[in-house]
Amino acid sequence: MGLLFRNALKGLKKKKVQMLGIILMVFLSTAIYTSMNSALDRLENRYYSYLDEQNVEDFSFVPVVDYTKDISLEKLNELEQNELSNLEENEKQIINVYKTCLLNQSSICTQNLYMGVQGIFEKYGAVYKISNEKIDSIAEKYDFTYSLEPSKYISDEKYLISAMPYNKDKKINKTYLVEGEFPTKDNEITILPNFAKKNDLEIGDNYKIGNTTYKIVGFTYAPDYIYPMVSFSMPIFDEKYNNVVFMNQNTYDALEGIKQDVYVAKFNYKTDPKDRMNIQITTSEDNQNEVTTDNPANEIFKNEKDILTMSMTSGSRIMRIDMLQMEFDTNRKFAEYFLYLLLGISVFIIVVVSKKRIDDEKLQIGVLKSLGYKSSSIAFSYLVYPIVGSLVGGTLGFFLGYILNGPLTSLYMNYFTVPLSSLTFNMKYLLSSIFIPMVVLSILSYFIAWFMLRKKPLKLLKEGSNLKVNFLSKLVTKLTKKLPFNYRFKYSLASRSLGKLFIVSLTSFCTGMLIVLTLIGMNLFNSLIDTSFEGMKYKYMVSYNTAMTEEASDKDDLLLQNSLNLNRLLDEDGNSKKLDEDDYSINLNGIDSDAKNIELLDKNGENIIKKLDEENGVIINENMREIMDADIGDTLELEYNDKVLSYKIVGVTESYMNFVAYVDRETLSKDFGSPVAIYTTKYSNDSKYSSMKNLDNEEITKISGIFSIEDLENNVRKQMQTMNSSIYIVIGFASFMALVIIAVIANIVVEENKRTISLMKVMGYKNKSISSIVLNIYTPFVIVSYLLSIPAMIALLKWIISLLIGDMNMVIPITLSWQKALIGLIGLLIAYYFAVNLSRKVLNKVPLAVALKRE
Template sequence: MKKQALWKDIFREIGHTKARFISIFAIIMLGVCFFSGIKAAGPDMLDTAGTFFKDKRLMDLKVQSTLGLTEDELTLLKDVPEVEEVQPGYSADVFAGDNGVILKVLSYNQEQALNQYRLMDGRLPEQSGEIVLDDLLAGEYAIGDKIVFSGNGTETGLSESFGTLEYTVVGFARSPQFIEKNNRGTSTIGKGTTDAFAVIAEADFKLPVYTEAYLSFKDTAGIEAYSVEYETLLEQHTEAVEQAMAGVPEARLSELRAEGEAELAKGRAELEAAEQQLAQAAGQLTEEQRQAQAAAGSEAAEQLEAARAKLAEGEQQLAALTLPKVYVTDRNANPGYAEYKDNADRLSAIASVFPVFFFLIAALVSLTTMTRMVEEHRLQIGTLKALGYSNRDIMAKFLVYGTLASLAGSAVGLTVGFTLLPAIIFDAYSSLYNLPDLIKSFYPSYSIISIIVALVCTTLTAWFAARVELRGNAAVLMRPKAPKSGQRIFLERLTFIWRRLSFVQKVTARNLFRYKQRMFMTVFGVAGCTALILTGFGLKDSIGSIAPKQFGIIMKYDALVALHTDAPAEEQQSYEQLISSETAITGTLDVAQETMTARASGVNDQDVNLFVPEAADSLPQYVSLQDRSTGKTLELTDEGVIISEKLAKLYGLEAGDTLTLADSKNEPFELLITGITENYVLHYAYMTPAYYASVFGKEPVFNTSLLNYNAPDSAWEDQFGEKLTASARVAAVSFSSSVGTAFDDTMKSMDVVTLVLIVSAAALAFVVLYNLTNINVSERIRELSTIKVLGFYDNEVTMYIYRENIILTLLGIAAGSGLGIVLHSFVLQTAELDATMFAPVIEWPSYIYAAVLTMLFSGIVMAFMHIKLKRIHMIEALKSVE
């Protein structure tokens, strides 16, 4: 019966204090929802990618050799311990017709087990002359279109690699090797980067040896991608494969030299025999026959000379043969693979910080709320103690009340968190990655942590508050709590100020310091909410400022034109005439651009764009090189390179340090850093032609032209682009205006995350202000009734309370602005992508938005409180409890 009465009392209490119960429920729900949702987003993203890799059987390792792979070398790979599958293949870089698109063409056979494709439209190639294109090109081509391969503007040499150069598009696909939407890795032709991949039948390749081999292993099949266990196994297998291939370079070189020597010996013998035959024939002829055969002899002599030249060329090629290199790379070398994990980890890092604010604020507000609830029931507690109820029975009411609010809030928070937030965040990142729909999972560990923290916030605080009250005996508890004795505040000692304050202002000042706990709770709660809102708006500012800074202030040029360096002289002249004929063009600068890879232990490989201007003195008109913190202009010298800031930050580099870059053949080169320049998108290394030649041992090839112009309108830019594209010398054209817009659209994916943060923080601010204001009114109900009896109007009573709230809210906003700057800085460091750097700025409107939103919520709360204050029953509130 006692327990039944207890439950009835608890539910009756919930019914009477709906606003209090809902506010505790709401603040716990927000904290749990945000924690579980953001925390689950990272693992859900990794699980989605891992499942995709498993379904499409993404390779574990890739083996390449500078001289290709033979059947003997494939046999060595099959003998490596734990190898499950060895899949040889072909690949080559080509231009797709004349539009400048660089394709990485991959071979396909219907029996291949690894690196299976995800068809988006059509089918895979089944016979010669069919091609499947990267889904990236779905807007440029359609099924049934024809594509002709070309190499650097011509078809030279391609006929030796491919059986046919014309293909029919039969489908569009995505590959587990290329999960990043706009990155397809490096290329050995053109600008140095691949635009898209393509798949053709293996039979269409005519190469004598395989260009690569993909490996999978038995012991990695059941291991989750990105896990520490998987990475450890990969390292072990990489070492095993490298050991198995250790003797291959020497053996391959010896084999090639032997084959070359045999071919040369055969050629020498044939040449010698031809020379002897010609000499013998000449000796047997009479003088008349010699004269008659003079004309025919000159043709034979030319053939012999050509044979000697070919023999000499073969000898030179044989002498130039160097030891081949074997490269063993794992999945981390695939574009976007490692960065995808970094993005998921960044979300987890954010999830480790923001929910702390939510839960900390929730704990403080819950402590205040539950403490107030216990104090309100002081008379009831004393009565129950007098009736013989134990402390445990009395405390159970408050514990169950807090526990019910926590569990209900946690249940709703977990449901929304695990289902809604990860989907929103994944949709934001879907503009960067090619992956199937998100796989949502339930995480018991995060659920348990959330529930425990929620119970600590409410149940533990209820236990603590009730325990303090229960220390008193029944007689003391049945009497009202004696009010604290008044004390002079510091402001009263400043008489020259205190004398000038009105009566209401003096009362407000005394009340602020009279309820110190509530004052600090309100300031801290408002500060935390303001900081979160400001961080959200600050993220939006930082992301939004990247495009105008990068493609307006730093990259000053209006257009970048990639050129075919081996175009015929007449095409080069035609291009020069096209540029000179356009009166809107104000300047041009030829630049050598080349993509290389920065490597260092413990850091993901980064693509670095080498930028070598033909005239270094003219570079400031096209690209601004300056130190971000000091604003000092940097100048190129023949002593070293200037690298972009994010690249320096990733590798921990400063001026005077050395950066190691590897080319497409994995040859390492060391560059001395002379300066670090402001840059927000991609990685750059700027150098003079003289320094380039000293490092790489060759002269730079100027394959890019930067243009500045005064375009009358966008229509002129479109027409000019068409003229450039029509030129046979032009491989590709990109306008800074369109590049900046495209990048801005991509970075807007982060706006969703920012919006989630702002909405969550705003909701938290509303709940916190409502709770604290409601507690303030409840604590002072007798005081407010008294001033109403004394003749205060409803508006005056409301302002009596609201004056204090305004001051505390303003103090909280000021403190929150400072805290928001620190929080914003932390989030930028954890949320940045490897290839981008967020501008560390918070625009002044963001401070205003954060302050106005906080004040708006405070005003809405006070509107509700005004209604409550109007309904105060003065006589009942002032009745003596004795």
């Protein structure tokens, strides 16, 4: 057996290109596998241990105080001595009236009064005094610890800041020091390190918020701001403008900002960090009694709704802490699916090369069998290919994977504020990188070898004995009888080498798929963003906090926006169409058909906004068409208060995010009950909107926000950065793999025909003739295989993306323009011919006499 292995090893050394091909395929696959998984592991492990170390909250809540019965007169008197000792005059009056309410003088105890009292209690923090006693009673029952988490929200031009007082004794959501020191003195401050980097700030610098200047003494992370988006109501998140700061209590008390105090709680027993995301965030009365998960917090919210309830910020708090978890899931799936794709192609190519090896040594195998060697022993000796390939390729791939770990981890990390751990080697990946390919490839190679070795020795020894003159080759011979020699020879060779052509076609198909993946992937998410922003010709989007009726400049476009639930989707005959979900929410936009700054472009690039002139017409987006199967001619029914608004679909605009529909603004205004056309948003190119400072006070009070479209687009591109970068890594590996496969195919093609090529050369054929007759027969098959790979890859990518997106109600267009397809084909042919010529040059180095000798 040892001799057979040594023999196989020597054979391997002769076929360097093919062996190198096997090693490279294993190398690339294992490098991606190791790099992506180890980076995600590193981040994930660190993330969960960080949550543990900083004792991140399990849930947050606000207290429920029933001002009609939770406060006694004695308690109120006590509060007047402490928290309520500095009331303003009008506030004192409200409290006095409230006192009489507590004495049961009910005629003056109106809802407005209680709301006034609530406002005062919250303003002066008296609410917490009351609520603590109530909460204490259930904290022991449900076994949790809680504390008040004070914070203030400050909006300073473009900057959004969340400020918190630093407390070294904080038990829940402990502050993490990245660099420098915690703020202990007045006017000292710590900020986020990424914010500092983006704004060129260092420790020791001054930092201004409003009119006050602070001194930066350190960089910190707040563990409840792992995704540091300070305000979820703003569509733009940019780490340059979002900051989380800590200061001492005095400085905090002096800071002006909107109070966003909330209680945070931590169970005294171990909980699953994923439970936080399973909190039932609903205020609907219909399902208040439903608890759909085992999250213990849901029990509390259900059973103790008189004592505590979720705050307005609960949802955003969960997002800030747990968004990274969602990213892990998406990135892991991404790594998994694309990895399987590349691994699948690698395995196929490796199997083809192994089969080729065994095929080439058929004569030798026939001799060995004739001598008496068992088929199983001979088959085992061919495991040398997968063993060498896996050992070398797997080990190198593992190390490259770890070299890429650092950059990949930073990539996945992006703007999340989690301290990174140092890199540690996980031997699990080395073992997987070596043993998984070894086992898979060994099994396949053994099976192929065994299959081929089942032939009798004589059949193996006789060259061409497996040649079958089939119907196709007879037909080809007949059809080409009158053609010149070169063509006849070419087609005869081709029709009788179907097995070889099949192999070349399949490997070309795999290469084609990788090339198509590269071409589509290069612009996958960017094209989505390009398409979404293509029709926006305005610079600023001005949102108003109320419906406006005032005339606007005729250079501006006006929009009436609202979010309505879909009631039904009806087909042209009025029948209800089946929908996958019951509660689709549609962003309905009322817009004027003569809008100047916005275009609704369809798939052909045509602006279809004029179709809104049709009575009760609605233009939907591609997302709605794809996911709801809505189409032109269908009717959209939307719920608005107690009414059902009905619109006929007249067009589909090419945008892929969310469910967006457009109707005529005047029509929508009437449907909303307004006698005149109203708007809630203005699209403008007026430079005055570049800063709030340019606007008069009257206008400022009406505006809820101004967004620059350029900033929004840059921000969206940034958000897509992680996905884009992951795609680029995959296509980088894919394109390299494609080159390896092309080199292997070219080498196989030349190898397969080595003796014919050498014979023809000896006989006197020129290189050009030899190429034309012998090698170029494969070219049409390479081209056809590539063309077939285009729809195959598009279908596969659509499927993978649909798995990745899941229930996100999003569609990502997967298309390949004919120009790109042509570029891919030209690239493939250039690489193929280059590789063939290179292999020919290597062959030319072998003396003709040696090349003709039977091996």
